[in-house]
Amino acid sequence: MNVQIKVLLGDITTSDTEAIVNAANTNLLAGSGVCGAIFKAAGYEELQAECNKLSPIKTGDAVVTNGYNLKAKYVIHTAGPIYKSQTDAIYLRNSYYNSLLAAESNYITSISFPSISTGIYGYPIADASIVAINAIFEYFNDYPESKIKEVRFYLFDDYTFSIYQSEYERKMKELLKNEQ
Numbered sequence: 001m002n003v004q005i006k007v008l009l010g011d012i013t014t015s016d017t018e019a020i021v022n023a024a025n026t027n028l029l030a031g032s033g034v035c036g037a038i039f040k041a042a043g044y045e046e047l048q049a050e051c052n053k054l055s056p057i058k059t060g061d062a063v064v065t066n067g068y069n070l071k072a073k074y075v076i077h078t079a080g081p082i083y084k085s086q087t088d089a090i091y092l093r094n095s096y097y098n099s100l101l102a103a104e105s106n107y108i109t110s111i112s113f114p115s116i117s118t119g120i121y122g123y124p125i126a127d128a129s130i131v132a133i134n135a136i137f138e139y140f141n142d143y144p145e146s147k148i149k150e151v152r153f154y155l156f157d158d159y160t161f162s163i164y165q166s167e168y169e170r171k172m173k174e175l176l177k178n179e180q
């Protein structure tokens, strides 16, 4: 696996990866949370106009727009699941996996993710972190020749950051153990 994975505490709108991922809704309408912050930083009108041409999308799908005033050249919009039960895990996994597929097909080599679905959509953070980290490893296991070189997580608060960091460390230890 040639990809570098980084788990960071911070605001995704400041990321200088080629693409940042938006935790969107299926209508691709500017909302609050990370979505609101991305629309604000990108420039609401231009981003909404492009989103309107691509909406609606299905839960777990991902589409690409320009990043406009963001440092990131592209925004990948994915609609995570609204949490009801653990059976939503596949949709959350699809959001990460399909965002990476969308990046790949647009020749994007670096990408930043927020913690999809764990704000307004209510997905429990510990469960979501397992799904998120596993989805990234699953993708690079499926596509060992991927051109994506860097994946970052931008977690917005200390608690979410610490959960993702421990899950990432746990996963790395598990992989190392399996290699021995």
Ligand code: AR6
Residues within 6 Å of the ligand: 010, 011, 012, 013, 023, 024, 025, 029, 030, 031, 032, 033, 034, 035, 036, 037, 080, 114, 115, 116, 117, 118, 119, 120, 121, 122, 123, 154, 155, 156, 157, 160
């Ligand atoms: N950078 C990184 N993470 C952030 C930022 C930021 N600037 N701002 C908030 N977060 P949420 P969801 C974190 O609610 O649960 C919107 O209205 C936040 O603390 O943004 O997938 C959409 O339009 C939380 O940890 O997304 C949808 O309708 C995480 O991002 C709906 O909300 C996700 O929280 C999507 O809900």
